[in-house]
Amino acid sequence: MYTLSSKLRLFSIILVVIGAIGLATGFLSAPSTIEEVKEMMAHDAHGGHGDAHAENGGHAQNAHGTETHGKEDTHGGDAHYEHVLHQLQNKPWAALYVAAFFFFMIALGVLAFYAIQFAAQSGWSPVLFRVMEAITAYLVPGGIILFVILALSGLHVNHLFVWADPGVVDPDSDKFDALINGKSGWLNGTGFIIRAIIFLGGWFLYRHFAVKYSRLQDEDATGNKWYKKSFKISAAFLVFFIYTESMASWDWIMSFDPHWFSTLFGWYVFASLFVSGITTIALITIYLKSKGYLEFVNNSHIHDLAKFMFGISIFWTYLWFSQFMLIWYSNIPEEVTYFITRIEDYRLPFFGMLVMNFIFPVLVLMNSDYKRINWFVVMAGIIILCGHYIDVYNMIMPATVGASWFIGISEISAVLLFLGLFLFIVFNALTKAPLLAKGNPYIEESKHFHY
Amino acid sequence: MASKVIHALYTDDDVLMDAVKQVRAEHYHIEEVYTPFPVHGLDKAMGLAPTRLAITSFMYGCVGLTFAISMMNYIMIEDWPQNIGGKPSFSYLENMPAFVPIMFELTVFFAAHLMVITFYMRSKLWPFKEAENPDVRTTDDHFLMELDASHQDVDSMISFLSNTGAVEIKVIDKQEDNH
Numbered sequence: 001m002y003t004l005s006s007k008l009r010l011f012s013i014i015l016v017v018i019g020a021i022g023l024a025t026g027f028l029s030a031p032s033t034i035e036e037v038k039e040m041m042a043h044d045a046h047g048g049h050g051d052a053h054a055e056n057g058g059h060a061q062n063a064h065g066t067e068t069h070g071k072e073d074t075h076g077g078d079a080h081y082e083h084v085l086h087q088l089q090n091k092p093w094a095a096l097y098v099a100a101f102f103f104f105m106i107a108l109g110v111l112a113f114y115a116i117q118f119a120a121q122s123g124w125s126p127v128l129f130r131v132m133e134a135i136t137a138y139l140v141p142g143g144i145i146l147f148v149i150l151a152l153s154g155l156h157v158n159h160l161f162v163w164a165d166p167g168v169v170d171p172d173s174d175k176f177d178a179l180i181n182g183k184s185g186w187l188n189g190t191g192f193i194i195r196a197i198i199f200l201g202g203w204f205l206y207r208h209f210a211v212k213y214s215r216l217q218d219e220d221a222t223g224n225k226w227y228k229k230s231f232k233i234s235a236a237f238l239v240f241f242i243y244t245e246s247m248a249s250w251d252w253i254m255s256f257d258p259h260w261f262s263t264l265f266g267w268y269v270f271a272s273l274f275v276s277g278i279t280t281i282a283l284i285t286i287y288l289k290s291k292g293y294l295e296f297v298n299n300s301h302i303h304d305l306a307k308f309m310f311g312i313s314i315f316w317t318y319l320w321f322s323q324f325m326l327i328w329y330s331n332i333p334e335e336v337t338y339f340i341t342r343i344e345d346y347r348l349p350f351f352g353m354l355v356m357n358f359i360f361p362v363l364v365l366m367n368s369d370y371k372r373i374n375w376f377v378v379m380a381g382i383i384i385l386c387g388h389y390i391d392v393y394n395m396i397m398p399a400t401v402g403a404s405w406f407i408g409i410s411e412i413s414a415v416l417l418f419l420g421l422f423l424f425i426v427f428n429a430l431t432k433a434p435l436l437a438k439g440n441p442y443i444e445e446s447k448h449f450h451y
Numbered sequence: 452m453a454s455k456v457i458h459a460l461y462t463d464d465d466v467l468m469d470a471v472k473q474v475r476a477e478h479y480h481i482e483e484v485y486t487p488f489p490v491h492g493l494d495k496a497m498g499l500a501p502t503r504l505a506i507t508s509f510m511y512g513c514v515g516l517t518f519a520i521s522m523m524n525y526i527m528i529e530d531w532p533q534n535i536g537g538k539p540s541f542s543y544l545e546n547m548p549a550f551v552p553i554m555f556e557l558t559v560f561f562a563a564h565l566m567v568i569t570f571y572m573r574s575k576l577w578p579f580k581e582a583e584n585p586d587v588r589t590t591d592d593h594f595l596m597e598l599d600a601s602h603q604d605v606d607s608m609i610s611f612l613s614n615t616g617a618v619e620i621k622v623i624d625k626q627e628d629n630h
């Protein structure tokens with residue numbers, strides 16, 4: 001049995017507290033009037049940043065596509081400052097959302113990986129099942145937090161989603177947007193919340209029963225009754241998951257840019273959450289092994305996890321490039337604006353993420369021997385996780401804060417807050433059951449797994 | 452010089468694996484093992500050096516990538532630039548996304564084909580090559596271990612090998628030049 005060390009508990013609580021304080025500061029320091037924005041930007045100009053912000057302000061509107069440049073001209077300078085004001089007010093919300101989604105996505109990726117192990121009746125992985133179950137423990141609290149943020153956004157308490165503004169679907173309003181109005185049958189607050197309940201509910205349900213059956217199989221392995229049940233619900237879950245994950249990615253990420261669409265977006269987000277989840281399994285397994293637990297996990301298991309990290313990183317790049325190249329080549333204005341915003345305003349995170357998520361893992365993890373060296377896997381894993389945080393950041397920020405982005409106190413605090421929460425929940429869940437799923441029919445094969 | 456080898460035949464890959472380990476523990480020299488299919492872990496049990504094929508494959512991939520880049524640069528940028536989709540081809544870097552599929556395919560093509568050819572050459576395989584199998588049954592359901600028996604006590608080797616589960620043991624004098 002694993003016992004949560006008081007050091008780790010204290011560490012995660014400190015992270016949560018620092019994160020919460022930082023995030024509160026972020027919310028409180030967001031400007032509330034145009035005058036404050038002017039003051040902030042004038043102050044920034046001394047530092048040399050102000051010009052860049054003022055120049056790029058206009059581009060961000062392309063991302064929304066809801067405002068015309070003509071209007072900006074008639075309103076004079078204040079329209080621009082008002083726009084920056086909205087972006088800066090969005091910033092702490094967006095930072096909170098990116099971090100909440102990122103850590104939730106890790107738990108969801110691990111849940112999908114876990115289900116695949118059962119559906120494929122894989123023999124190598126059962127020694128890692130308890131680690132995976134513990135990571136998916138974050139699914140429920142993380143999902144509920146994400147749901148609260150989504151519900152608030154869907155009801156337009158904040159301005160994260162452009163489509164949630166009642167004005168854009170009101171023909172009499174000067175904000176009226178014909179394209180969003182055409183999509184309002186799907187993109188509306190009520191439907192958004194109902195869908196989120198269905199998606200999250202289905203995933204919670206599978207998580208609950210999968211873990212329950214896994215524990216019952218330990219107590220009574222005769223006839224593998226519980227294992228067979230796990231197999232059936234895992235296969236059913238995977239079918240449910242791939243549809244709902246795809247729809248959730250449209251709702252929760254793609255709808256930040258409601259004019260833009262990509263047909264492989266669901267796959268793209270799936271690759272991101274899958275590789276983040278597998279990387280987290282590897283990191284936590286290596287951590288537990290370094291503390292003297294999981295003595296039945298050998299370096300062939302680490303090798304296999306690293307192979308998955310390597311392979312899914314390439315898979316992610318393949319999908320990223322498939323999405324990018326077609327849009328770049330066809331150069332259709334309403335599609336290509338998505339990448340123009342990112343390349344012009346987000347050049348460093350946009351290309352930096354490609355280096356972190358593709359070039360780095362390919363070069364570091366290509367050699368077979370390096371996949372068995374723990375510190376290599378840990379180093380590659382940390383870079384991959386940071387890279388996929390930036391990936392989520394790049395998907396959400398351009399549409400919410402536009403050119404006014406910077407990694408500030410809100411972003412770092414939000415990551416610390418959810419990291420602390422994640423660590424506390426996951427390591428607490430590890431203490432709840434023996435670290436070896438001894439009832440699993442493949443456990444002996446897994447213990448002797450050798451490559 | 453005449454050399455003497457012993458052929459020990461087995462009918463099961465697990466028995467063969469155990470036999471190889473025992474023979475190695477006794478410090479007899481295994482010349483070669485002939486199997487009808489690849490036996491997982493046999494190379495490690497025999498103490499063969501790890502393959503360097505992966506390194507050659509990586510180098511061939513780099514050659515393929517370089518070839519693709521220089522080829523597309525010559526065709527599309529230097530020799531005959533065209534305006535495709537409103538993207539005039541005057542800079543390789545600006546048109547790079549369009550060339551990525553070609554760069555990828557040629558990297559894989561070079562790595563895969565040259566690696567297979569290297570493997571054939573290293574294994575001394577080429578068209579019309581005479582089979583080296585000492586016993587045709589090794590292409591069906593038998594495993595054959597060939598041991599060096601020169602300067603050894605042949606009788607004790609035979610009794611040792613029969614204890615490792617060999618179904619048939621033959622002593623062969625190689626009169627022709629031994630390689």
